[in-house]
Each structure stands twice: as structure tokens, then as C-alpha cells.
Amino acid sequence: MSTSISSCSALITKHFQLPEEELAAYQSSQQELEEALASIINNLLNQDMTRLMNAFYKIDLDEVRFKDILTTAAPDQIAITLAREVVKREMQKIKTREKYKDF
Numbered sequence: 001m002s003t004s005i006s007s008c009s010a011l012i013t014k015h016f017q018l019p020e021e022e023l024a025a026y027q028s029s030q031q032e033l034e035e036a037l038a039s040i041i042n043n044l045l046n047q048d049m050t051r052l053m054n055a056f057y058k059i060d061l062d063e064v065r066f067k068d069i070l071t072t073a074a075p076d077q078i079a080i081t082l083a084r085e086v087v088k089r090e091m092q093k094i095k096t097r098e099k100y101k102d103f
Contacts, residue, residue, distance in 0.1 A: 002027075005027050005030055006027055008087060008090045009024070012037060012087070015058040016055045033087060034080065034084050034087050038082070039079070045079060069081050
């Protein structure tokens with residue numbers, strides 16, 4: 001398992017206020033993590049938009065990109081596209097933290 005994927009999963013778990021074990025089984029690849037997160041995002045899109053928006057705020061997902069996905073992606077692709085953006089953003093944070101951790 002990649003340390004980056006594990007770290008990414010931990011950040012996502014924190015930001016989405018998920019039980020620690022929620023994503024634990026989906027850390028063997030980035031694609032697997034994205035698919036598991038897409039399922040969670042899909043549920044939140046349908047049941048708890050406030051919680052979803054709070055998570056995106058904490059993640060610092062670009063608001064323009066978020067709105068673009070909601071308005072242009074095919075309905076069955078919205079959750080996976082958002083999941084990919086979340087994972088991409090969290091991976092950026094991990095790389096930046098690694099780069100500057102000794103400063």
C-alpha cells in the first residue's frame with residue numbers, strides 16, 4: 001500500500017467525518033480509493049449536501065471547478081469526477097507537506 005494513498009485516505013476520512021475504518025479496505029490503489037469515495041459522495045449529494053459542502057470547504061476544493069462538475073458532468077459521472085478532484089487535491093497537499101516538512 002502506498003504511503004501517499006494511506007495519507008490521502010486519512011485526510012479524506014477526517015474531512016468527510018467518516019468512521020476510521022470506512023476507507024481502510026480501499027487503499028490498495030488510487031482508483032479503488034476514488035471509487036469508494038465516489039459512493040460516499042453520491043450518498044451525500046442525495047442526503048446531506050451541507051456535510052458535503054463542509055468537507056469540500058475543508059479540503060479547499062476549487063468552488064468554480066465544483067460548480068463546473070455539477071453542471072457539465074453526466075449525472076452518473078458527477079460523484080466519481082468529484083472523488084477524483086478530492087483525491088487529486090489531497091495528494092497535492094501531501095506532496096507540498098513532504099516538500100516543506102524540514103523547513
